[in-house]
Amino acid sequence: MEFLAGNYDVIVIGAGHAGCEAALASARMGCKTLVVTISIENIALMPCNPAVGGPAKGHLVREIDALGGQMGINIDKTNIQVRMLNTGKGPAVHALRAQADKQWYQREMIQTLQSQDNLDVKQAMVEKIIVENNKIKGIITQTGAIYTAQAVILTTGTYLRGKIIIGDFNYIAGPNGQQASINLAENLKELGLEIMRFKTGTPARVDKRTIDFSKMIEQPGDNKKLFFSFMSEDPSPYNYSCWLTYTNEKTHKIIRDNLHRAPLYSGSIEGTGPRYCPSIEDKIVRFSDKSSHQIFIEPEGLNTYEMYVQGVSSSLPEDVQLEMYRTIPGLEKVEIMRPAYAIEYDCLNPTQLKLTLETKKISGLFTAGQINGTSGYEEAAAQGLIAGINAVLKIRNKEPFILKRSEAYIGVLIDDLVTKGTNEPYRMLTSRAEYRLLLRQDNADLRLTEKGWEIGLVKKDRYEKFIIKKENISREKCRLKELMLSPTDKNLINLLKNKQSSLLKQSISAADLLKRPEISYDDLINIGYGDKEINNDVKEQVEIQIKFEGYINKQLIQIERFEKIENRFLPLDLDYTKITGLRNEAKQKLNNIKPTSIGQASRISGVSPADISVLMVFLEQQRRKGAISGER
Ligand SMILES: Cc1cc2nc3c(=O)[nH]c(=O)nc-3n(C[C@H](O)[C@H](O)[C@H](O)COP(=O)(O)OP(=O)(O)OC[C@H]3O[C@@H](n4cnc5c(N)ncnc54)[C@H](O)[C@@H]3O)c2cc1C
Numbered sequence: 001m002e003f004l005a006g007n008y009d010v011i012v013i014g015a016g017h018a019g020c021e022a023a024l025a026s027a028r029m030g031c032k033t034l035v036v037t038i039s040i041e042n043i044a045l046m047p048c049n050p051a052v053g054g055p056a057k058g059h060l061v062r063e064i065d066a067l068g069g070q071m072g073i074n075i076d077k078t079n080i081q082v083r084m085l086n087t088g089k090g091p092a093v094h095a096l097r098a099q100a101d102k103q104w105y106q107r108e109m110i111q112t113l114q115s116q117d118n119l120d121v122k123q124a125m126v127e128k129i130i131v132e133n134n135k136i137k138g139i140i141t142q143t144g145a146i147y148t149a150q151a152v153i154l155t156t157g158t159y160l161r162g163k164i165i166i167g168d169f170n171y172i173a174g175p176n177g178q179q180a181s182i183n184l185a186e187n188l189k190e191l192g193l194e195i196m197r198f199k200t201g202t203p204a205r206v207d208k209r210t211i212d213f214s215k216m217i218e219q220p221g222d223n224k225k226l227f228f229s230f231m232s233e234d235p236s237p238y239n240y241s242c243w244l245t246y247t248n249e250k251t252h253k254i255i256r257d258n259l260h261r262a263p264l265y266s267g268s269i270e271g272t273g274p275r276y277c278p279s280i281e282d283k284i285v286r287f288s289d290k291s292s293h294q295i296f297i298e299p300e301g302l303n304t305y306e307m308y309v310q311g312v313s314s315s316l317p318e319d320v321q322l323e324m325y326r327t328i329p330g331l332e333k334v335e336i337m338r339p340a341y342a343i344e345y346d347c348l349n350p351t352q353l354k355l356t357l358e359t360k361k362i363s364g365l366f367t368a369g370q371i372n373g374t375s376g377y378e379e380a381a382a383q384g385l386i387a388g389i390n391a392v393l394k395i396r397n398k399e400p401f402i403l404k405r406s407e408a409y410i411g412v413l414i415d416d417l418v419t420k421g422t423n424e425p426y427r428m429l430t431s432r433a434e435y436r437l438l439l440r441q442d443n444a445d446l447r448l449t450e451k452g453w454e455i456g457l458v459k460k461d462r463y464e465k466f467i468i469k470k471e472n473i474s475r476e477k478c479r480l481k482e483l484m485l486s487p488t489d490k491n492l493i494n495l496l497k498n499k500q501s502s503l504l505k506q507s508i509s510a511a512d513l514l515k516r517p518e519i520s521y522d523d524l525i526n527i528g529y530g531d532k533e534i535n536n537d538v539k540e541q542v543e544i545q546i547k548f549e550g551y552i553n554k555q556l557i558q559i560e561r562f563e564k565i566e567n568r569f570l571p572l573d574l575d576y577t578k579i580t581g582l583r584n585e586a587k588q589k590l591n592n593i594k595p596t597s598i599g600q601a602s603r604i605s606g607v608s609p610a611d612i613s614v615l616m617v618f619l620e621q622q623r624r625k626g627a628i629s630g631e632r
Pocket of ligand 1: 016036038039043044047049127156157160175341342343368370376427
């Protein structure tokens with residue numbers, strides 16, 4: 001029997017990584033918010049690797065934090081190892097990665113959600129979303145509870161028609177033995193949303209006490225204060241190691257001999273899997289020339305013997321899994337605590353979405369996370385944050401919050417999804433960002449915190465800390481540019497000799513000296529020209545901004561060019577079939593995507609540069625006729 005159980009501004013379905021950010025953003029911006037999830041204990045569950053961050057993913061976490069999101073703060077509190085990756089390369093690809101204690105991560109996030117003002121947390125299976133005249137009205141749960149709202153955010157992850165596959169055994173379920181979400185999946189189809197079928201997989205969890213670590217290479221964390229959040233100050237007291245080992249020919253032979261029993265090759269898996277996170281059987285087939293593959297053994301937490309075997313996700317039968325694991329150095333006597341498995345699930349074609357992550361079909365319905373065809377905690381959290389923000393702004397009839405490709409990896413992520421779509425689980429990579437020298441993880445706050453403050457998500461304490469940092473950076477850069485160093489300075493001469501750096505012929509500024517790759521800010525401190533008290537974050541910014549000034553300015557010019565066509569707006573009600581000179585494929589694609597700008601139109605696959613010129617001419621004609629302004 002259905003009954004009215006409550007009325008909210010915003011309802012979030014699902015409390016995975018997307019749902020948590022969406023719910024917190026909406027509540028923190030002052031909206032009465034409800035988050036409904038299948039199991040409260042499984043809020044912020046990490047069904048796959050016990051880690052947050054890494055290349056491009058670390059950038060997303062910093063951006064989420066800079067905008068006032070939660071993931072960065074949560075992992076800084078609950079990690080058991082942190083490492084800065086790619087330090088041998090340029091700052092654009094430096095990437096922070098942390099090993100999480102999964103259960104601690106969840107407990108901390110549950111605590112944060114439950115203590116958040118304006119937010120109710122409820123356990124229920126949502127069966128249906130209520131839509132009238134293509135406008136969202138609310139939800140109905142399994143027990144008949146009706147909750148009404150002006151906006152609903154769907155973040156159902158890998159649960160929609162979830163199916164677990166291990167060899168020839170499969171069953172309908174979500175990850176970790178949870179219920180799958182069946183009726184809601186049917187409901188979305190009935191509402192005419194375009195559904196895709198994807199799959200992903202995870203490796204086995206093995207018992208730590210059955211591993212011989214002496215046969216592996218230890219990978220300890222960095223003993224440095226490294227944080228994802230610009231607000232964190234207390235480092236985690238833990239520094240657990242990961243362990244490196246390799247597959248070998250014996251491992252590969254067992255897999256090859258059992259490919260006929262592999263669901264991936266026997267046809268019982270219909271979903272499309274992630275190219276950049278392939279299963280081990282996929283690696284053996286696709287990279288048959290390789291004699292070994294890297295494996296990282298990662299701790300799942302402080303109070304568990306479970307170890308995650310990164311690099312060997314699979315859906316092979318369990319007996320094959322055990323046989324293959326026991327060929328790997330250090331795992332000869334290993335015991336599997338949870339077998340590897342693949343999960344198939346329904347997700348939405350993201351070209352049905354606007355850049356705000358609202359569906360084009362149903363006003364007030366937003367979607368975020370794995371349901372949009374992505375893979376990864378960080379990608380999900382980033383989308384959840386944006387969907388939460390835009391749901392609130394929509395309710396308040398305010399300007400939408402859209403990040404450009406030139407402003408954030410989050411902008412690249414969402415633009416790629418809604419403009420190009422994806423035919424496999426989409427994972428963020430640094431190579432996807434055109435302006436990655438500007439989209440570094442170290443300057444996410446300088447790029448985004450002001451925006452977070454303007455929309456009311458960044459609070460006073462973070463904003464004040466940010467302003468002080470910004471002022472300190474520009475003050476120190478000015479000081480170094482005005483500070484002239486004499487070629488006769490003894491300390492300076494010794495430093496240059498030690499660094500085999502050319503001696504000065506005339507006075508130069510300390511900033512110009514710092515431009516030299518072999519000279520660091522710490523060197524300036526050692527010869528008395530640097531500020532000993534300087535904060536590490538400020539020092540890092542001063543060094544990077546001075547050393548890469550030339551490249552950064554070049555990229556700023558490229559962005560100016562990009563912004564020109566990005567700011568040539570297209571009316572959303574334009575009927576492209578009426579524009580003569582456009583090719584049929586372009587007409588069809590443009591009418592389907594309804595790009596907001598010439599820039600976005602130029603990124604739609606199947607729209608050629610010639611089509612864009614036709615469009616530009618058409619726009620100019622319309623503008624001259626006064627039919628359109630070209631403004632948003
Ligand atoms: C087996 C497996 C392997 C994976 N492997 C990788 C990998 O290798 N690399 C990688 O980057 N990512 C991987 N992932 C993906 C990663 O877990 C997800 O990207 C991430 O968890 C997505 O977050 P999300 O918030 O979109 O969804 P989820 O974290 O899946 O959360 C969805 C939430 O929705 C709730 N929910 C669903 N349906 C309903 C309903 N009807 N009513 C109420 N609540 C509902 C659930 O309870 C859950 O809280 C894997 C996931 C799984 C399951």
